[in-house]
Every structure is written in structure tokens, then in C-alpha cells.
Amino acid sequence: MTEYRALYRKYRPQRFADVIGQSHITETLASEVESGRVAHAYLFAGPRGTGKTSTARILAKMLNCTDLGSDGAPCSQCVSCTGIMQGSSMDVIELDAASHNKVDDIREIRANVGTVASAGGARRVYILDEAHMLSRAASNALLKTLEEPPEHAHFVLATTEPYKLPDTIRSRTQRFDFHPIGSEVLIQHLAKVAQAEGFEASHDSLALIARHATGSARDALGILEQVAALGGGKVEARGVTRALGLADADAFGQLVSAVSSQSAAEGLLLIASLASEGTDLRRFVSDSIQFLRGVFLAQYAPNLEEIVDETAEVLEEWRGHGRTLSPGDVLRCIDRLGEALAELREGREERLVVELAMLQMTRPETAPDPASLAVRIDRLEERLRLVGERQSAAAASPTPDSTVVAGPVVEVSSEDETETTVEPPSLTVVLDDEPNEDAGGDDAVSLPDDSVVERAPASLSLEAVDAAWPAIMARVREEAGMRRHALFREARPVEVDGDRLVLEVPANLPFHLAQLGEDDRLNSIVAAAASEALEGTIRLEYRVGAEDSTTAAPKPAEPERVPDKDQLLDDGEAEIDPAGLVIDLLGGEIIDD
Numbered sequence: 001m002t003e004y005r006a007l008y009r010k011y012r013p014q015r016f017a018d019v020i021g022q023s024h025i026t027e028t029l030a031s032e033v034e035s036g037r038v039a040h041a042y043l044f045a046g047p048r049g050t051g052k053t054s055t056a057r058i059l060a061k062m063l064n065c066t067d068l069g070s071d072g073a074p075c076s077q078c079v080s081c082t083g084i085m086q087g088s089s090m091d092v093i094e095l096d097a098a099s100h101n102k103v104d105d106i107r108e109i110r111a112n113v114g115t116v117a118s119a120g121g122a123r124r125v126y127i128l129d130e131a132h133m134l135s136r137a138a139s140n141a142l143l144k145t146l147e148e149p150p151e152h153a154h155f156v157l158a159t160t161e162p163y164k165l166p167d168t169i170r171s172r173t174q175r176f177d178f179h180p181i182g183s184e185v186l187i188q189h190l191a192k193v194a195q196a197e198g199f200e201a202s203h204d205s206l207a208l209i210a211r212h213a214t215g216s217a218r219d220a221l222g223i224l225e226q227v228a229a230l231g232g233g234k235v236e237a238r239g240v241t242r243a244l245g246l247a248d249a250d251a252f253g254q255l256v257s258a259v260s261s262q263s264a265a266e267g268l269l270l271i272a273s274l275a276s277e278g279t280d281l282r283r284f285v286s287d288s289i290q291f292l293r294g295v296f297l298a299q300y301a302p303n304l305e306e307i308v309d310e311t312a313e314v315l316e317e318w319r320g321h322g323r324t325l326s327p328g329d330v331l332r333c334i335d336r337l338g339e340a341l342a343e344l345r346e347g348r349e350e351r352l353v354v355e356l357a358m359l360q361m362t363r364p365e366t367a368p369d370p371a372s373l374a375v376r377i378d379r380l381e382e383r384l385r386l387v388g389e390r391q392s393a394a395a396a397s398p399t400p401d402s403t404v405v406a407g408p409v410v411e412v413s414s415e416d417e418t419e420t421t422v423e424p425p426s427l428t429v430v431l432d433d434e435p436n437e438d439a440g441g442d443d444a445v446s447l448p449d450d451s452v453v454e455r456a457p458a459s460l461s462l463e464a465v466d467a468a469w470p471a472i473m474a475r476v477r478e479e480a481g482m483r484r485h486a487l488f489r490e491a492r493p494v495e496v497d498g499d500r501l502v503l504e505v506p507a508n509l510p511f512h513l514a515q516l517g518e519d520d521r522l523n524s525i526v527a528a529a530a531s532e533a534l535e536g537t538i539r540l541e542y543r544v545g546a547e548d549s550t551t552a553a554p555k556p557a558e559p560e561r562v563p564d565k566d567q568l569l570d571d572g573e574a575e576i577d578p579a580g581l582v583i584d585l586l587g588g589e590i591i592d593d
Contacts, residue, residue: 007221013054015073021181033062039174041146041155045162046178049216056156060092060125098133106141113153131157132164146172180215199228201235208240245280252291256321267358281350289337296330298322333361460496468533475529484522504545
């Protein structure tokens with residue numbers, strides 16, 4: 001029975017042409033080998049799974065292959081190539097710096113460097129993986145060997161954290177930076193492997209694998225192998241989410257919907273659904289941050305394709321959600337999810353932390369931070385703007401029955417649609433050419449003909465109105481508020497005629513009269529209160545009464561006439577007695593005149 005090998009080992013690149021996503025490195029190295037200008041030390045830096053160690057092995061094969069192809073590729077058939085591929089070659093020494101990071105280990109390397117290669121003309125290649133794990137003393141011990149190695153010796157230092165290496169090491173090597181493998185390139189590579197292995201793989205599932213592999217071919221092949229085993233040779237998006245504990249793609253759309261609609265219930269239901277399906281909530285928080293980052297970039301970067309490495313479908317999804325959420329909401333959610341992720345790393349209860357974060361994202365009033373306060377202010381401003389637009393539109397479009405003619409009398413009629421709710425009445429303005437004699441003068445204002453509750457017209461008496469007036473005023477104060485009540489309390493019932501009630505406003509309060517005539521909300525409340533108290537529909541009218549002496553400003557007194565200068569001088573000289581002044585000031589007494 002043939003021994004099974006993991007996919008990432010089975011499909012490890014054996015030629016530079018097989019290395020994906022790193023053409024800027026493989027072409028340079030191939031050119032150096034072909035021209036015989038191979039450096040004595042290289043530094044391969046980059047994320048995991050991008051081909052650093054594989055490229056170092058291919059370079060060793062090219063340096064030692066006895067039958068290079070016409071394109072400079074190793075034959076992979078000779079003794080040297082097969083030995084390197086099987087890990088048994090004496091000329092390629094791979095060391096893990098994490099376990100060989102002492103000075104004694106470096107001394108052993110220095111002692112072996114001086115020995116000749118196993119075959120004549122062969123090159124000895126030292127591959128030092130995770131080179132940043134070398135101790136400071138070990139790095140210093142390696143300096144001299146890196147600077148002046150024997151001609152047949154070459155060093156390749158591979159690391160994921162090059163900034164941890166001393167500058168003295170980096171300056172003695174030729175550095176190549178390996179980039180994360182692009183999504184499209186990785187999807188094509190996974191499709192080839194899946195086809196070679198006989199897997200049934202959909203494009204969506206391969207795209208999801210590539211996204212979560214974050215540019216690592218080794219991680220992508222490992223996920224592909226795991227999902228294929230779970231699905232019995234079928235690789236589907238559902239299988240990927242199950243194998244990795246991921247949330248479905250729809251979950252992020254539900255998150256956006258919950259935040260935009262401020263629906264805490266929808267957000268908490270999403271968390272409950274994810275938890276019941278066995279989704280890794282910590283992974284969901286991390287993926288949500290990445291998703292919202294994409295939405296944020298879509299809102300501000302029209303050239304999104306040049307900034308991120310994602311498929312066209314993902315970019316279009318980001319743009320769609322960017323039109324739903326405001327930039328402030330996106331940034332606020334990213335900040336809150338980042339805080340939640342930090343709390344989860346501290347070991348706090350997962351579901352509680354995620355639910356609290358969801359509650360504060362969907363209901364900003366529950367969060368005390370400045371960002372949530374700013375969102376609440378923005379929403380209030382938006383509501384005020386919409387209310388202003390509606391009022392402007394209503395003012396710009398009068399009712400069809402309205403007519404406007406020159407004249408001093410204004411008649412306002414209202415009609416409510418329900419019996420239980422008092423709504424602001426619609427206005428019908430009629431300006432007559434002649435004064436309304438029944439209104440009591442040129443400044444009369446006629447108000448609603450109908451009450452809130454349908455009743456027969458009232459037959460009023462001034463005594464009945466006076467008796468009910470305290471109750472009417474109390475209801476106006478309760479329903480209309482203090483500001484409107486302060487205006488209305490200046491009006492007094494002075495006349496009744498059938499169902500018509502005339503209220504007078506003092507002549508020295510023209511502002512009150514104007515406000516009472518224009519405040520439809522107040523007048524509908526007054527009409528409803530009076531109709532209920534007097535048991536019948538009434539019509540209200542305001543008119544100017546006599547000036548109220550209690551509120552009228554006192555008439556200023558007539559100022560005295562100021563005397564002229566000559567009069568002041570003449571009067572002063574006649575009235576002033578110097579001797580009298582001295583007696584008064586000093587308390588003296590006249591002894592002798």
C-alpha cells in the first residue's frame with residue numbers, strides 16, 4: 001500500500017515554473033543561475049506558505065543538477081535531484097533555527113562549511129528556516145561565515161519576520177520578499193489540484209478557501225484536503241463553512257441589515273443562529289471586521305480593484321452594503337468588534353461578549369462612547385431635516401379649496417379624521433373683500449367649524465361658557481402644553497351667538513392674536529375641549545378687544561423742561577449765601593456782623 005502524503009507535500013513545486021505568485025523572484029534566481037552569478041547568501045522573507053523553502057530547494061537542485069533542461073530547469077531524475085527531493089542529500093542541509101539557535105550549533109555549521117561537497121563540482125547549500133529565531137550570540141557567530149564563505153557553500157535564510165534579524169545579517173544577504181498569493185491565482189491552483197485528485201469542487205467553494213487561506217498555498221491545500229474528506233470528494237461552500245467553523249456569507253448581510261435598521265432583535269437572533277450551528281464566534285467577529293473593512297474601502301475608494309485582492313463578486317457585495325450603511329456606522333462597528341475581539345482573547349465568555357457588541361452596534365444609545373453619540377446626533381439631524389422638508393412641501397402646496405383675496409378677515413376651518421386622536425388640522429384660508437360684521441370688527445379671526453367628535457351644533461349661553469371655562473382651560477394646559485396655554489389664557493369669552501363663541505384678545509397683545517389665528521393644533525384642541533364641555537359643536541372666533549390696563553405699559557410722565565444756561569447762572573448767584581454755607585459746614589456762629 002502506497003504511503004499517503006498530504007496535498008501540500010505531494011504538490012510541492014519542483015521547478016521554478018511550478019512556484020505560483022512569485023515570478024519576480026523565480027525569474028531573477030533563474031537568470032542568476034544561468035549566468036553563473038549566484039550570491040553566497042540569500043534572505044527569503046514573506047508570509048507562511050508562499051514558497052520560501054520550496055524555492056530554496058529548487059535553487060539547490062539547479063546548482064547541483066547534472067542534467068539541466070534547455071530552459072535551465074532541474075531534471076528531477078538524477079541522483080542529486082532525487083536526493084534533494086527525498087531529503088537525503090548530503091549537499092543540502094536544512095536546519096530549523098528555532099532548535100539550532102545556540103552558539104555551539106553555529107560553530108558546528110562553520111566547521112562543516114569548510115568540508116568539500118559529496119561530489120566533484122557540487123555546491124553545498126545550507127537552508128536555515130525561521131532564521132529570526134537565532135539568538136543574538138548565534139547571529140554574531142554566523143556573521144563571518146556569511147561574509148566570506150567558501151566558493152562551494154551557499155546560505156539561504158528563510159523567515160516570516162525579517163525585521164527581527166540584526167542589520168549585520170541583513171546587509172550580508174541578497175533579500176527577496178515573497179508576496180501573499182493572489183486570490184485568482186490561488187483559485188486556479190486549487191482547481192488544478194482538485195481536478196488531479198478527482199474532487200468535485202465548485203468555484204464558490206474554492207474562492208472561499210482562497211479567501212481564508214490569506215495568500216498561503218499550504219493553508220489552502222490543507223483546507224481543500226479537509227473539506228474533500230468531509231464531503232466524500234465533494235468540495236462545496238457549505239462544507240468549507242462546516243470544516244472551518246465559519247459563518248455563511250448571508251450572515252454578514254444580516255449583520256448589515258440589523259445595524260442599518262437598528263434592530264437589536266435581528267442581531268441577537270443572528271448570534272443565536274450562529275451559535276446553534278456551531279460557528280466559531282471568535283472567528284465570526286474577526287471575519288466581520290474584515291468584511292466591514294471592505295465595506296469601508298468601497299465607500300471611499302472608487303479604484304477598489306487596485307487596493308484589495310478579491311474576486312469581482314466580493315467587491316460588488318461590498319459596494320452594495322456600502323450604500324446601505326453610513327461611514328460612521330461602519331467605523332463604529334469596526335471599533336466595537338475590535339474591542340470585542342480583544343476581550344475574547346482575554347478568555348471572557350464568547351457568546352456574552354458578542355451579544356453585547358451586537359446590542360451596542362444596533363442600538364447606539366446603549367453605548368456611551370463618543371462615536372455612538374455622534375451617530376445618534378446624526379440620526380436626529382436627519383430626522384429634523386426630513387421633518388423640515390415635509391413641512392416645506394406642505395406649505396408649498398395649498399389645498400384645492402383654498403382661495404386668497406385681499407381683505408382683513410381670515411377664516412380657518414379644520415376637519416379631523418378620527419374620533420380618538422387629535423391631529424393637526426388642514427387649513428382653508430378665505431380672505432373676503434368686506435369685513436365680517438358678525439366677527440366683531442376688522443381684526444376678527446374665524447376658526448374651526450367642526451369639532452373632533454361629531455355632535456349637533458351647540459346652543460350657547462355666556463353663563464354656560466363661563467361655568468365651563470376653567471375646565472376648558474385645564475384641558476388646553478394639559479394637552480397643548482405650557483407655551484400654547486400661555487397664549488390662549490389671554491383670550492376671554494365675551495359673546496355667543498348660537499354655536500359661535502367669540503373670544504377677545506386685548507388690543508395691546510397683537511402678537512397673541514396672530515399666533516392664536518395661525519396655531520391650528522391649539523385651535524383644534526380648544527374646539528374639541530369646548531365642544532365636549534358644552535355638549536355640542538362650536539365655532540370659535542377671535543377678535544380684538546379693549547386694551548387691558550393690567551398688561552398695558554404705563555404712560556411715561558411728561559418730562560420737565562430743562563432750564564437754559566443763563567437762567568441757571570442767574571438763579572445760582574441769587575440763591576447762594578457764602579456765609580450761610582460756612583456756618584452750615586463748620587458749625588459756626590456769627591459773633592459780629
